[in-house]
Amino acid sequence: MSLLHTPPNRPAGKSIQLMTTCLCDAFYADVARATVEILEYLGCDIELPDGQTCCGQPAFNGGDWKSSRKVVRHTAKVFAGDKPIIVPSGSCAAMIFHGAPLAFEKESDIEEIQALAARTWELTDYIVNGLGIKEWPGKYEGLITVHRSCHLRGSNSGDAITTLMESIDGLELGAMDEKEQCCGFGGTFAVSFPNISKKMGDLKVENLTACKPDAIAAADMGCMMHFGGMMDKQGNKTNRLHVAQILRNSLQNAGLL
Amino acid sequence: MKSLQKIDIVARDLSDEVQKSTYLSSKAKTEKRMAILQKDFPEANRLREIAGEIKQHTLEHLDQYLAQAEASLKANGAHVHFANDAESANATILKIMQENGAKRMVKSKSMVTEEIHLLPYLEKHGMEVVETDLGEFIIQIDDDHPSHIVTPIIHKNRKDIAKSFEREGLGDYNDDPETITRRARAFLRQKYLDADVGLTGGNFVSAESGRVSLVTNEGNARFSVAANRIHIAVVGIEKIIPKDRDFSLFLNLIARSATGQQLTVYNQFINGPRSPGQPHGPEQMHVVFLDNRRTEVLASECREILRCIRCGACLNVCPIFRQAGGHAYRSVYPGPVGAVLSPLLAGNRFPELADLPKASSLCGACNEVCPVNIPIPDLLLRLRDKAKREKATDAMKGTPSLGLWATLCSQPAMWKTALSMGHTMNYIPTELIPHPSARAWQHNRKLPKFQGGEFRKWFRNRPPSSK
Ligand code: SF4
Numbered sequence: 001m002s003l004l005h006t007p008p009n010r011p012a013g014k015s016i017q018l019m020t021t022c023l024c025d026a027f028y029a030d031v032a033r034a035t036v037e038i039l040e041y042l043g044c045d046i047e048l049p050d051g052q053t054c055c056g057q058p059a060f061n062g063g064d065w066k067s068s069r070k071v072v073r074h075t076a077k078v079f080a081g082d083k084p085i086i087v088p089s090g091s092c093a094a095m096i097f098h099g100a101p102l103a104f105e106k107e108s109d110i111e112e113i114q115a116l117a118a119r120t121w122e123l124t125d126y127i128v129n130g131l132g133i134k135e136w137p138g139k140y141e142g143l144i145t146v147h148r149s150c151h152l153r154g155s156n157s158g159d160a161i162t163t164l165m166e167s168i169d170g171l172e173l174g175a176m177d178e179k180e181q182c183c184g185f186g187g188t189f190a191v192s193f194p195n196i197s198k199k200m201g202d203l204k205v206e207n208l209t210a211c212k213p214d215a216i217a218a219a220d221m222g223c224m225m226h227f228g229g230m231m232d233k234q235g236n237k238t239n240r241l242h243v244a245q246i247l248r249n250s251l252q253n254a255g256l257l
Numbered sequence: 258m259k260s261l262q263k264i265d266i267v268a269r270d271l272s273d274e275v276q277k278s279t280y281l282s283s284k285a286k287t288e289k290r291m292a293i294l295q296k297d298f299p300e301a302n303r304l305r306e307i308a309g310e311i312k313q314h315t316l317e318h319l320d321q322y323l324a325q326a327e328a329s330l331k332a333n334g335a336h337v338h339f340a341n342d343a344e345s346a347n348a349t350i351l352k353i354m355q356e357n358g359a360k361r362m363v364k365s366k367s368m369v370t371e372e373i374h375l376l377p378y379l380e381k382h383g384m385e386v387v388e389t390d391l392g393e394f395i396i397q398i399d400d401d402h403p404s405h406i407v408t409p410i411i412h413k414n415r416k417d418i419a420k421s422f423e424r425e426g427l428g429d430y431n432d433d434p435e436t437i438t439r440r441a442r443a444f445l446r447q448k449y450l451d452a453d454v455g456l457t458g459g460n461f462v463s464a465e466s467g468r469v470s471l472v473t474n475e476g477n478a479r480f481s482v483a484a485n486r487i488h489i490a491v492v493g494i495e496k497i498i499p500k501d502r503d504f505s506l507f508l509n510l511i512a513r514s515a516t517g518q519q520l521t522v523y524n525q526f527i528n529g530p531r532s533p534g535q536p537h538g539p540e541q542m543h544v545v546f547l548d549n550r551r552t553e554v555l556a557s558e559c560r561e562i563l564r565c566i567r568c569g570a571c572l573n574v575c576p577i578f579r580q581a582g583g584h585a586y587r588s589v590y591p592g593p594v595g596a597v598l599s600p601l602l603a604g605n606r607f608p609e610l611a612d613l614p615k616a617s618s619l620c621g622a623c624n625e626v627c628p629v630n631i632p633i634p635d636l637l638l639r640l641r642d643k644a645k646r647e648k649a650t651d652a653m654k655g656t657p658s659l660g661l662w663a664t665l666c667s668q669p670a671m672w673k674t675a676l677s678m679g680h681t682m683n684y685i686p687t688e689l690i691p692h693p694s695a696r697a698w699q700h701n702r703k704l705p706k707f708q709g710g711e712f713r714k715w716f717r718n719r720p721p722s723s724k
Contacts (some may be wrong), residue, residue, distance in 0.1 A: 026707060029712035038382070065642040068427075071605035071666040074666065150619070154621065182618045186617070186618025191655055199268070232702070233703050
């Protein structure tokens with residue numbers, strides 16, 4: 001099993017459950033809102049399980065698998081059923097479909113967790129490969145660089161983002177150096193290794209902004225909170241948007257929403 | 258969160274020059290490697306997977322393949338030794354030298370002999386050992402350690418090397434790479450001629466034929482073997498591959514992954530010592546198979562790491578290695594592979610190196626490039642869990658304790674209370690914000706404005722028409 005492989009044969013119906021992610025719940029309300037708006041534009045019927053909290057990733061990456069399993073068990077209970085679970089975050093989605101089964105490999109309830117994993121989608125992967133949408137309607141005038149977050153690696157999401165963004169009328173994708181390089185967040189890594197994390201973040205911001213884009217896009221608010229927080233500290237005002245916000249804004253710009 | 262991880266301290270204190278040289282050299286190789294693999298093999302990924310499967314299969318039947326390799330080697334006239342640990346490997350090699358009245362050894366680069374500290378051991382017992390790989394030779398005269406598996410002196414620039422040569426009496430200061438190489442060559446040629454024993458590692462050993470394959474770019478392994486009476490190959494037991502035909506796959510992958518070459522310049526296949534009809538070549542060949550806790554690793558939940566063919570690709574793409582350099586890993590094997598392998602090979606000294614698996618942002622680049630598809634991030638994660646369970650305190654430095662957070666995340670009512678505190682959260686100390694990474698955040702970053710509960714409120718209160 002290699003890193004972040006996407007589970008095969010996931011359900012792709014339009015009656016879905018939305019996993020907001022703790023970061024959107026706490027800090028990025030508009031990203032969650034944009035996610036709802038585009039999914040509803042696509043005809044989805046959204047259920048927002050009320051008891052949801054976090055995917056369990058901080059403890060999983062931090063090495064405290066016992067604590068992580070506690071959170072994942074809670075999440076599995078809250079997201080019971082068989083609807084597709086849509087997550088506007090590559091890394092939280094990967095936590096559910098890859099991390100959680102790993103943390104449960106010696107547990108007796110692993111099957112439940114595997115079932116949870118088997119119906120979880122990152123947002124853009126769901127739009128392109130679940131719903132089969134290859135062209136995004138709407139308009140967006142501007143040059144955008146996309147931060148390819150690491151947890152999209154090995155999944156279909158990287159290509160899905162490019163497919164959607166490239167198809168938007170007026171939107172130009174900016175070239176950048178070292179696309180593959182991690183931004184230095186890595187959850188607890190940023191806390192335990194502040195010097196390396198900062199150096200990696202500086203490098204990322206430099207590469208992302210080299211072509212003077214109108215905005216930086218990402219499908220992971222974790223990364224964005226990290227390098228965006230560094231940009232804020234440095235007074236760098238380049239606009240930053242979640243891919244869901246760009247998709248929503250282009251619908252609005254064309255009067256479709 | 259005052260206590261820093263050791264690797265972070267090394268990275269902070271690393272001179273700009275060393276950092277830059279490590280960063281730039283690794284970047285160049287990464288780009289070359291990616292390009293050449295994809296150019297020559299449209300299904301490069303499938304190739305990596307097959308290579309990983311062959312290695313995994315071999316590991317799962319290692320007893321059988323090892324016995325077969327031993328039999329083949331003996332049939333070819335070679336002596337085969339098994340060494341359980343560093344001490345017995347070193348003693349075996351010393352004994353071979355002593356029994357043959359040998360005094361001088363030329364050595365071709367081998368990480369496994371770094372692992373068992375062979376060089377100081379032999380020197381202590383009165384033997385002269387000379388490293389013949391240019392990088393390793395420089396390391397030897399500098400009394401330094403390799404910082405990369407393939408390019409051991411990635412941390413040095415040519416000015417450093419010119420100074421070392423001047424100091425060692427290898428000519429006046431001259432930092433022209435060609436001059437440096439020419440001087441080393443002249444010095445080493447005499448050593449090759451004087452030596453009694455040539456020692457090499459082994460990149461792959463075919464169980465089918467007993468052939469030991471050696472790859473170098475300088476031809477030094479060939480020189481180390483050809484002119485001596487005795488050839489000793491020290492090989493980790495995980496280096497076995499089932500059949501000769503597997504060489505083609507692995508030799509194709511190792512060169513591309515290591516340096517972005519299609520094939521390493523010198524590829525040797527050594528069957529055994531010279532046969533009666535052959536005029537040249539060593540009279541004796543000894544193969545020392547080293548365990549040194551590899552069977553323990555094989556029994557662990559991180560056994561996939563033994564697939565490693567030491568190409569160094571994971572180091573070159575690793576953003577942590579590129580910032581901190583190889584010495585930060587405090588052990589023979591640096592970078593992602595070292596972060597997994599070194600704590601495991603340390604046995605009950607695991608806690609001393611249990612911080613290494615933390616030195617990763619889990620970006621997955623290492624897994625993506627690894628020619629034998631080792632899921633390195635998964636293994637790092639398993640070792641983090643192990644460190645936590647075994648209470649290896651150094652590994653936990655800087656990691657916030659997440660027990661309370663887990664409780665908060667399992668109690669929706671508490672979670673929502675935390676969220677509904679709304680904007681007051683913007684004035685609350687960061688320790689209380691319900692995300693652990695928020696804690697040491699403010700030093701280099703600004704936290705975004707807290708908007709807890711806003712989305713849920715919007716979702717609940719939307720006019721029915723928009724639902
Ligand atoms: S782990 Fe993989 S990439 Fe790293 S050195 Fe070993 S074979 Fe090469």
